[in-house]
Amino acid sequence: xxxxxxxxxxxFARDTVRDSxxxxxxxxxxxxISRLANDPKAYLQLLAVTKxxxxxxxxxxxxxxxxxxxxxxxxxxxxxxxxMSRQEAQQRFGADTHDRTMLVPVVSHLDAVAGxxxxxxxxTIPLSADEMAGLALAGNYxxxxxxxxxxxxxLEFDEQQWEHATTMRKKPPEGEGWQPIGRYFHRYWKRPxxxxxxxxxxNPSTFAYG
Numbered sequence: 197x198x199x200x201x202x203x204x205x206x207x208f209a210r211d212t213v214r215d216s217x218x219x220x221x222x223x224x225x226x227x228x229i230s231r232l233a234n235d236p237k238a239y240l241q242l243l244a245v246t247k248x249x250x251x252x253x254x255x256x257x258x259x260x261x262x263x264x265x266x267x268x269x270x271x272x273x274x275x276x277x278x279x280m281s282r283q284e285a286q287q288r289f290g291a292d293t294h295d296r297t298m299l300v301p302v303v304s305h306l307d308a309v310a311g312x313x314x315x316x317x318x319x320t321i322p323l324s325a326d327e328m329a330g331l332a333l334a335g336n337y338x339x340x341x342x343x344x345x346x347x348x349x350x351l352e353f354d355e356q357q358w359e360h361a362t363t364m365r366k367k368p369p370e371g372e373g374w375q376p377i378g379r380y381f382h383r384y385w386k387r388p389x390x391x392x393x394x395x396x397x398x399n400p401s402t403f404a405y406g
Contacts, residue, residue, distance in 0.1 A: 221245050259380060261289035317353040318342065319400045331360035334403040338393035340386050341377050351400060357391040360384065 222229055225245055231238035264274050275285035319339075323330075327349070331341060339351040340358035361369040362382045368374035369385055377384040 217249060221249065258289055261285070265289075313353060315353060315355060318350055320348050320350045321400055321404045323347055323349060323404070328360065328362065330403045333398075334358075334400070335360055335386075335389075336394045337396065337398055339400065339403065340388075341384065344378060344380070344384070349403075351403070354388070355393065357389045357393055358386050359389055360386050 218229075221242070225241060228238055228241055228245070232242065261274055261278075264277075265271070270282075271286040271290070272282040274289070275282045278285055280288075321330075331349070334340070334351055335358035338354045338356060338358070340354060341349055341360060342352045343350040360377075361374070362384055363369055364382050366383065368376070371387070373387040374385045375387060377386055
């Protein structure tokens with residue numbers, strides 16, 4: 197049945213997800229499916245892998261509910277999408293959706309050059325509407341991501357420019373020097389470029405707007 201005004205087929209989605217999960221399990225454990233017919237112990241490995249998939253799905257569900265709440269959707273609409281009541285949705289997923297205080301210190305690039313802003317200084321800013329554009333801008337001025345939530349990025353100051361990128365799998369982007377930051381729907385990476393930071397005096401709050 198439709199969720200709000202979005203037309204989609206639950207049955208089609210269910211079949212597609214099931215096929216995709218089977219492919220994931222087969223890729224993660226080569227030969228396991230074929231062993232099931234003759235090796236009862238293979239079911240133990242299948243149970244372990246299925247539990248891992250379940251844990252990942254549970255974590256993704258929490259992350260998605262948190263993001264939906266921060267996007268402005270109320271618990272009634274979130275509950276409807278999950279086929280549960282507003283109260284059930286809030287009780288199950290509401291623990292991680294509390295309001296967060298955004299602290300954005302007023303610092304300048306010129307102060308950093310003069311030595312007034314120590315390397316390693318950290319700030320926390322709201323997410324940019326285009327977060328990768330915001331991270332690219334921040335990286336030009338020596339700020340690189342060290343942590344994030346569904347609504348914020350924590351940046352650390354350095355004396356060189358940084359690149360940021362995302363991938364869908366554990367494999368880093370092409371090229372050398374990529375360091376993992378963390379995972380949400382996809383994986384975030386960063387790497388130093390060795391280039392000096394750009395001249396100017398941006399307040400980190402400007403990075404929130406890309």
